[in-house]
Amino acid sequence: MIPKIKRTITSLLPVDDSREGECNGCGDCCKLPFRCAFLKESAKGRYTCSIYKVRPPNCRKFPRSRKQWETVKENCGYSFPDVGIRVEN
Helix, strand or coil: HHHHHHHHCCCCCCCCCEECCCCCCCCCHHHHHCCCEEEECCCCCCCCCCCHHHCCCHHCCCCHHHHHHHCCCCCCCEEEECCCCCCCC
């Protein structure tokens, strides 16, 4: 329950500028740390939110940071590219 409370409080902070991509409907963020009651699954395995237009900020902004994204990166449509890392040839 603590992670959900922390996610709700930090949702007031801005989204990291390096975030790229868009939601692909994987539903992973809606299962942290337990499945959201508003998460619906179609027969094809795609997830949707039944309150999408009025969802709270912690849902609208997830993943807000690279740290949050790390928990869902396997399936998430968002990404946080390595910014500022110089590759030597």
